[in-house]
Amino acid sequence: MYAVVTTGGKQFRVEEGDVVRVEKLEANVGDTIELDKVSLLAKDDSIVVDAGALEAAKVVCQVSDHGRAKKIRVFKMKRRKGYKRTYGHRQDYTELRVQSIEG
Secondary structure (H helix, E strand, C coil): CCEEEEEEEEEEEECCEEEEEEEEECCCCCCCEEEECEEEEEEEEEEECCCCHHHCEEEEEEEEEEECCCCEEEEECCCCCCCCEEECCCCEEEEEEEEEEEC
């Protein structure tokens, strides 16, 4: 059984027991979070995409960690103008462990 959930503007395919890194959520480590924006639910050999049936579906996760991703380098340049800029970015994330898929 797996589900496709939307959080932080991105979609993730999750199964029970998976660990997934999502955009930072306001929750403490050890808290339980319910992701209720389920786009697709696959159980046994059937796939559910009906909006009415997916309203009751949810994915229950436990927050296992918070952190920051690897730094990326952003380089901007305009040729022949002498303009060059380099800066970096580290995105915050929340690590979730999927406990159950209900629906």
